[in-house]
Amino acid sequence: MQVSNRIFKIEASQSLVMAARAKAMKAAGVDVVSMSLGEPDMDTPEHVRRAAQEAVDNHWSHYGPVAGIPALREAVAGYQNSITGNAIPWIADDVLVSAGAKMAIYNAIQAVVNPGDEVVIPTPSWVSYSEMVKLAEGVVVPVQTDFENRYCLTPAQLRAALTPKTRMVILCSPNNPTGSVYSGEELDALVNVLRDFPEVYILSDEIYNELAYGVVPPSFSHFSDLAERLIIINGVSKAYAMTGYRLGWLMSKNKAFVNACIRLQGQQITCATMIAQKAAEAALTGTKECVEEMRQIFAKRRELICSLAQKIPGLKFHEPQGAFYLFPDVSAWGTGDEVAERLLEEAHVAVVPGSAFGCPNCIRLSYAISEEEIRTAMDRIANLLNNWEK
């Protein structure tokens, strides 16, 4: 029996592969510190858990509307308006609730990319964008960004990548894996280029927007003239420690596009889990203190990991401005693949090789782990790198 050719076009998610290897080693009794997964280690806030429990007790156990329950779509629109001050006045109809931001991105790509259409992706980039484009038979146009520019896309790089075949540009800020946040001026400059290409959709993945340190990440949602071709992606996974609820969304003012996504989702999952939708509604309409508490914990861990990384001679990195990853260049020792492999096998620290994100010189360390684990992991990493023998 065969599986489809389509499946062999895509890679397995490297972060999941490394996490699974770390877990298997742990199960076999090895003391592994895992810095491979991109999820908060905190508990989901209590009022959100309570809402989920109440949803179970109140029988939110039936199918719901494909695009999401009205109260949640309303809450999402209100949430975005509270951030970007009605620059684009979002309403519930602009929102499609999905089973995670990942699925929202998948829907968006499937809904607009035809075979042969080009999708521009600044690299390093999150592992799944390119694979989703391949599934839509689109052409991935990776644009290699530079360490010197914090791996942010420049207007000149963007302009050079755009062609009459470009259907979509995918941007992610705060960025996974680099931790970089585009400044308002940087975003302005990119938008100026995009204004010359009115047929191109802009997919802005803002899933880490609540997790920034010392900067307020500007949103594409500030640019009202882009409204018809803008797709904003977000969700509750990262800010509210709700990865397992699988709840995210896309927003767009383009009715035809939203309807296309609704049609697609109607044939896939019908709707996101109702219990998760009720929990997400509680998250977005409830206190944001829990988000700030978690952000402060990440901010402290970020300080810690940066101070420890600075003590490793030869390790090149930028202080992350957002998300919860450090993305050092390890080319002084070898490729990211070699370093990641030896870190796991010899130092018992699981990280994700940069090749998974299109940047083979680097490794990604997630600091969504306790301070104690960060200290242990960085100690082990320093030990291996300082005594590196080929």
Ligand SMILES: Cc1ncc(COP(=O)(O)O)c(C=O)c1O
């Ligand atoms: C950049 C980026 N976008 C989207 C997602 C998907 O998030 P969700 O859990 O909402 O599917 C992730 C998760 O790792 C991510 O890092």
